Amino acid sequence: MFTPDADGDTTPVGGPDDDLIQLLTPDGERVHHESYSARVDHLDTEALQSLYRDMVMVRRFDTEATSLQRHGELGLWPPCLGQEAAQVGSGRALGVRDYVFPSYRELGVAWTRGVDLRKTLHLFRGEDHGGWDPAEHNFHLYTLVIGAHTLHATGYAMGIQRDGDVGTGNPDRDRAAVAYFGDGATAQGDVNEALTFAAVNDAPVVFFCQNNQWAISEPAQQQSRVPLFHRGRGFGVPSVRVDGNDVLASHAVMLEALERARSGGGPTFIEAVTYRMGAHTTSDDPTKYRTRAEEEMWRRRDPIDRLHALLVREGESEQFFTELEAETEQFGAEIREYCRAIAAPGTERMFEHVYASENPQVSADRAWLAEYEEGFATEEASA
Amino acid sequence: MSTTVESSTERITLGKAINLGLRRAMERDPKVMLMGEDIGPLGGVFRVTDGLQKDFGSERVVDTPLAESGIVGTAIGLAVAGYRPVCEIQFDGFIFPAFNQITTQLAKMHYRSRGAVHVPVVIRVPYGGGIGAVEHHSESPEVLFAHTPGLRVITPATPADAFTMIQQAIASPDPVLFFEPKARYWDKAEVDVSATDSAIGGGDGLNTARVARPGTDVTVVAYGPAVATALRAAAAAEADGISLEVIDLRAVSPIDFPTIAASVRRTGRLVVVHEAPTFLGAGGEIAARITEECFYHLEAPVLRVGGFHTPYPVSKIEEEYLPNLDRVLHAVDTVLSH
Numbered sequence: 001m002f003t004p005d006a007d008g009d010t011t012p013v014g015g016p017d018d019d020l021i022q023l024l025t026p027d028g029e030r031v032h033h034e035s036y037s038a039r040v041d042h043l044d045t046e047a048l049q050s051l052y053r054d055m056v057m058v059r060r061f062d063t064e065a066t067s068l069q070r071h072g073e074l075g076l077w078p079p080c081l082g083q084e085a086a087q088v089g090s091g092r093a094l095g096v097r098d099y100v101f102p103s104y105r106e107l108g109v110a111w112t113r114g115v116d117l118r119k120t121l122h123l124f125r126g127e128d129h130g131g132w133d134p135a136e137h138n139f140h141l142y143t144l145v146i147g148a149h150t151l152h153a154t155g156y157a158m159g160i161q162r163d164g165d166v167g168t169g170n171p172d173r174d175r176a177a178v179a180y181f182g183d184g185a186t187a188q189g190d191v192n193e194a195l196t197f198a199a200v201n202d203a204p205v206v207f208f209c210q211n212n213q214w215a216i217s218e219p220a221q222q223q224s225r226v227p228l229f230h231r232g233r234g235f236g237v238p239s240v241r242v243d244g245n246d247v248l249a250s251h252a253v254m255l256e257a258l259e260r261a262r263s264g265g266g267p268t269f270i271e272a273v274t275y276r277m278g279a280h281t282t283s284d285d286p287t288k289y290r291t292r293a294e295e296e297m298w299r300r301r302d303p304i305d306r307l308h309a310l311l312v313r314e315g316e317s318e319q320f321f322t323e324l325e326a327e328t329e330q331f332g333a334e335i336r337e338y339c340r341a342i343a344a345p346g347t348e349r350m351f352e353h354v355y356a357s358e359n360p361q362v363s364a365d366r367a368w369l370a371e372y373e374e375g376f377a378t379e380e381a382s383a
Numbered sequence: 384m385s386t387t388v389e390s391s392t393e394r395i396t397l398g399k400a401i402n403l404g405l406r407r408a409m410e411r412d413p414k415v416m417l418m419g420e421d422i423g424p425l426g427g428v429f430r431v432t433d434g435l436q437k438d439f440g441s442e443r444v445v446d447t448p449l450a451e452s453g454i455v456g457t458a459i460g461l462a463v464a465g466y467r468p469v470c471e472i473q474f475d476g477f478i479f480p481a482f483n484q485i486t487t488q489l490a491k492m493h494y495r496s497r498g499a500v501h502v503p504v505v506i507r508v509p510y511g512g513g514i515g516a517v518e519h520h521s522e523s524p525e526v527l528f529a530h531t532p533g534l535r536v537i538t539p540a541t542p543a544d545a546f547t548m549i550q551q552a553i554a555s556p557d558p559v560l561f562f563e564p565k566a567r568y569w570d571k572a573e574v575d576v577s578a579t580d581s582a583i584g585g586g587d588g589l590n591t592a593r594v595a596r597p598g599t600d601v602t603v604v605a606y607g608p609a610v611a612t613a614l615r616a617a618a619a620a621e622a623d624g625i626s627l628e629v630i631d632l633r634a635v636s637p638i639d640f641p642t643i644a645a646s647v648r649r650t651g652r653l654v655v656v657h658e659a660p661t662f663l664g665a666g667g668e669i670a671a672r673i674t675e676e677c678f679y680h681l682e683a684p685v686l687r688v689g690g691f692h693t694p695y696p697v698s699k700i701e702e703e704y705l706p707n708l709d710r711v712l713h714a715v716d717t718v719l720s721h
């Protein structure tokens with residue numbers, strides 16, 4: 001089991017973190033890395049502020065949604081609390097033409113794609129099975145069946161390849177596909193088949209695994225005996241392990257992986273080591289399976305605090321933080337208002353889009369229900 | 384001193400009844416083992432396996448990797464090695480990664496080996512709607528398995544049945560899909576928890592339907608989550624002077640046609656209720672068979688009340704998708720108007 005030692009530290013799956021790529025320490029100090037520093041060295045205060053704002057806004061949204069669920073406005077919510085750096089860092093590396101296949105807590109990635117986060121509420125309010133148009137921001141609908149979408153991402157990448165949108169050297173043309181999934185997902189057959197297809201086809205796809213340590217109640221050790229990024233290697237896919245609570249490192253490794261994919265170098269597997277600080281979903285009770293001490297240890301590695309520390313270190317003014325605080329307050333109010341205003345769909349919604357063409361079976365059922373409901377209306381009128 | 388076994392009843396939920404049934408089966412046979420996602424310290428997302436790992440250890444209550452094909456596939460191997468694995472699939476919508484193992488392997492191994500190989504695997508699946516869940520968490524795929532020869536498909540509707548049927552499923556030499564009506568997990572009733580081994584039998588209890596409520600005017604056949612709906616309809620109909628006989632099928636494969644036919648010969652009318660889509664569903668099979676067998680006794684066509692030919696809708700409108708009280712009564716009125 002995943003028990004912290006005396007210092008509250010934990011050993012990740014498969015051994016110590018020797019390979020972990022880190023560019024920003026938990027204390028907010030920049031560290032040099034031979035291969036990756038160059039990718040983020042140019043980020044100035046403004047760029048860092050912008051990454052910080054992204055993470056803070058995403059966390060605010062997440063906190064608001066969690067509380068909306070508690071107030072009965074949502075049926076369920078899967079918090080991404082603690083995973084903001086992995087998501088924002090990697091998401092900000094994406095180009096507009098790249099296409100993302102998310103799981104179901106990829107709020108930070110959605111934000112970097114420009115998706116109106118409020119649209120993610122529809123699914124969890126039980127009002128829609130999606131909530132946004134995937135084509136609008138190249139951000140696919142959430143996938144709730146674990147790992148299924150890693151195959152979709154791989155297939156999409158094979159499509160890009162066939163379209164000749166890989167390795168042309170034209171930055172406006174070359175593109176890639178990305179699948180986001182969890183540590184537990186790596187045990188699924190689909191994910192392993194996706195890695196096989198991606199590898200043998202040199203498909204321009206990035207597998208971004210957020211190892212948030214838990215698959216509901218099961219620690220990552222119960223899914224794997226090797227570090228998760230070794231999974232990729234087993235398929236012949238270049239693989240890296242990155243500190244997922246380090247927004248700079250997450251950004252840098254994703255930039256590299258996307259560059260490889262777009263230039264025709266094939267797939268990459270990234271394991272972002274992070275932590276799900278909240279519950280798996282609002283239906284889950286983490287006190288049943290993990291310790292306070294472990295949660296405490298990860299709280300000390302909070303991805304937002306870490307960038308905060310760097311900004312302060314670099315002389316960021318209080319004003320920036322106060323203004324941002326005001327902005328999040330405003331954002332919170334908008335989220336609540338939007339959520340409460342989502343109206344329940346009419347029953348006819350049930351029959352829409354079952355097929356893309358006219359279908360007699362659906363039409364008959366739709367007509368039957370309409371007539372049946374009409375009958376009630378008539379009864380009431382005559383009563 | 385007298386040694387008569389006192390029958391001891393407890394008022395428990397359907398979920399707890401399955402928990403107790405699993406416990407009894409594990410006590411009875413050391414080869415019984417449980418496997419699934421989050422079934423250990425967490426006790427499953429519905430807490431059906433609560434406390435079992437603590438008492439039987441992690442060798443017998445196994446938290447598996449997140450891989451349904453792996454769960455069922457290894458359960459098959461374990462069964463071949465002489466174990467009696469009981470797999471938990473976390474939600475109905477997540478059984479499909481295991482569909483291949485269930486339908487191409489589990490269902491056929493006994494047949495292919497001409498009886499030489501036994502695969503007494505039980506697969507527990509919380510299923511059905513009514514809990515306001517997001518997509519893939521409310522599905523009714525039972526007929527996909529019932530359509531596959533070699534599998535038994537059963538579903539309890541009451542805590543008492545849940546307690547015995549899970550033990551019968553485990554005792555059965557055949558593979559059993561044990562569908563648990565998740566909306567009824569919290570329903571409470573008296574259960575005789577002293578039921579002896581002989582009451583469990585060798586799994587032959589799995590063929591018999593139960594008359595849940597006797598009646599004379601219309602036979603209503605339901606199973607799993609729909610039984611409670613049918614019973615509420617019967618209570619409502621009674622107020623209007625209509626007597627419904629409610630049959631709880633218990634098994635969707637095989638279906639107990641004799642019990643249904645005997646009832647229909649008396650009532651002359653039949654309504655079948657289930658949550659799964661009516662199109663090519665269990666209701667269609669029952670309607671056809673009963674029409675064949677009871678043609679001269681039927682006063683009206685057999686009607687079906689079930690899901691529409693659409694994927695399970697979003698939870699805000701699932702009440703309109705599910706066969707509710709009004710739709711059952713509407714069908715009853717219709718068959719009576721003939």
Ligand SMILES: Cc1ncc(C[n+]2csc(CCOP(=O)(O)OP(=O)(O)O)c2C)c(N)n1
Pocket residue numbers: 105144145146181182183184185186210212214215216276280420449451473477480
């Ligand atoms: C095929 C499938 N099996 C089971 C589930 C139920 N389930 C939902 S999330 C989850 C854990 C996922 O863990 P992980 O892949 O690590 O991702 P995380 O939620 O931690 O981000 C499980 C078992 C599912 N959604 N799909």
